[in-house]
Amino acid sequence: xxxxxxxxxxxxxxxxxxxxxxxxxxxxxxxxxxxxxxxxxxxxxxxxxxxxxxxxxxxxxxxxxxxxxxxxxxxxxxxxxxxxxxxxxxxxxxxxxxxxxxxxxxxxxxxxxxxxx
Amino acid sequence: xxxxxxxxxxxxxxxxxxxxxxxxxxxxxxxxxxxxxxxxxxxxxxxxxxxxxxxxxxxxxxxxxxxxxxxxxxxxxxxxxxxxxxxxxxxxxxxxxxxxxxxxxxxxxxx
Numbered sequence: 278x279x280x281x282x283x284x285x286x287x288x289x290x291x292x293x294x295x296x297x298x299x300x301x302x303x304x305x306x307x308x309x310x311x312x313x314x315x316x317x318x319x320x321x322x323x324x325x326x327x328x329x330x331x332x333x334x335x336x337x338x339x340x341x342x343x344x345x346x347x348x349x350x351x352x353x354x355x356x357x358x359x360x361x362x363x364x365x366x367x368x369x370x371x372x373x374x375x376x377x378x379x380x381x382x383x384x385x386x387x388x389x390x391x392x393x394x
Numbered sequence: 395x396x397x398x399x400x401x402x403x404x405x406x407x408x409x410x411x412x413x414x415x416x417x418x419x420x421x422x423x424x425x426x427x428x429x430x431x432x433x434x435x436x437x438x439x440x441x442x443x444x445x446x447x448x449x450x451x452x453x454x455x456x457x458x459x460x461x462x463x464x465x466x467x468x469x470x471x472x473x474x475x476x477x478x479x480x481x482x483x484x485x486x487x488x489x490x491x492x493x494x495x496x497x498x499x500x501x502x503x504x505x
Contacts, residue, residue, distance in 0.1 A: 283437070311492060318403075320396075320497040321438070321483065370437050382428055383493055385437030 280304055283371050283386025290361055290393055298356045298389045300371030306351035307373035311383065312344075315368045324369075327354040361393040397421050398486050400496035408504050413471040415499050417484035420465065424486040428493070429458060429469045432481045441482075442469070474503045 280303040290296050300310055308329045313321040325346050326334040333346035343365075345357040358365055368390050372383040399418045407413045415429075425446040430438035444451040444458045444467070451458050457470045471478055481500050485493040 281437070286435075313495075318498075320398075321495045323492050323494075326492060368435075372437070382440040382443055384440065385430075387437045388435065390435060 281371065281373050281384045281386040283389055285389060286387060287390040288392070290391070292362055292393055293360055295357055295359045296361055296391060298358075298369055298371070298391075300354045300356070300373075300386055302352045302373045305373075305375055307354075308351060310348060310354040310371055310373045312346065312354075312356050313370045313372065313385075315370065315388075321370065324356075329354075358391065361391070363393045366391055366393045396497070397424075398484060398494050398496040400482075400484060400499045402499050403497070404500040404502070406502045406504060407474045409476055410473045413469075413474045413478065413501055413503065415469040415471075415482050415484075415501065417467045417469075417496050418465060419467075419486050421486070421488070421494075422462075422465065423488045424494075425489065426487045427458070427460060427467050428485045428487075429456075430483045430485060430495075431478075432483060432498070438483060471501075474501075476503045476505050479503050 282301045284299045310327040312324045315321045324339045327346045327348040329348045335341045348354040368388050370388040372385040375381050397420050428443040429441040432438040442453050442456045442458050444460050449460050460467045479502050481498045483498045484496045487493045
């Protein structure tokens with residue numbers, strides 16, 4: 278149980294275009310999902326917390342107008358990288374807790390490798 | 395400010411021996427700690443966790459030790475297997491808040 282599916286697994290786009298990444302909890306409902314970003318050989322950095330039915334909470338330094346997050350249902354959150362630039366190239370990973378109310382571990386999707394040319 | 399640190403970027407161990415991965419944290423308010431394993435181009439996979447009310451948690455070949463006074467935790471893998479080769483991240487949180495990850499340690503288990 279507690280499977281998180283992320284799509285696409287990799288995407289190449291041209292500079293200036295927008296890319297949407299989907300994150301689904303397959304066998305459980307997640308009122309909260311988390312979006313992380315990982316640069317090569319670096320840690321996973323939390324970008325934002327996605328809350329079902331309300332606005333996402335962004336970490337300091339993350340542009341909310343550039344990284345649009347929508348959590349439209351209890352099983353789906355989307356991250357849209359708008360007007361992508363080469364510096365946005367990175368590995369984006371979503372995650373969710375099986376149970377929101379306690380110290381249960383986060384379950385991660387398999388990530389999306391974004392390359393902006 | 396890196397609140398969770400893994401000072402060893404890499405570790406090489408012989409198959410069958412013990413692997414010890416270390417993690418230090420600075421925020422004394424953290425009360426839940428986890429270890430994740432990650433292969434390239436994949437998301438992290440949860441391995442084992444420990445609450446701050448404990449100092450040890452064991453699951454098969456994996457044992458996590460927590461030393462709150464030293465703000466230090468470690469993951470022991472014994473015996474190590476080639477399939478354990480991956481990047482290991484420790485992570486910490488306070489309550490049900492967001493996880494803060496360390497920088498990771500690349501473990502290579504030599505056959």
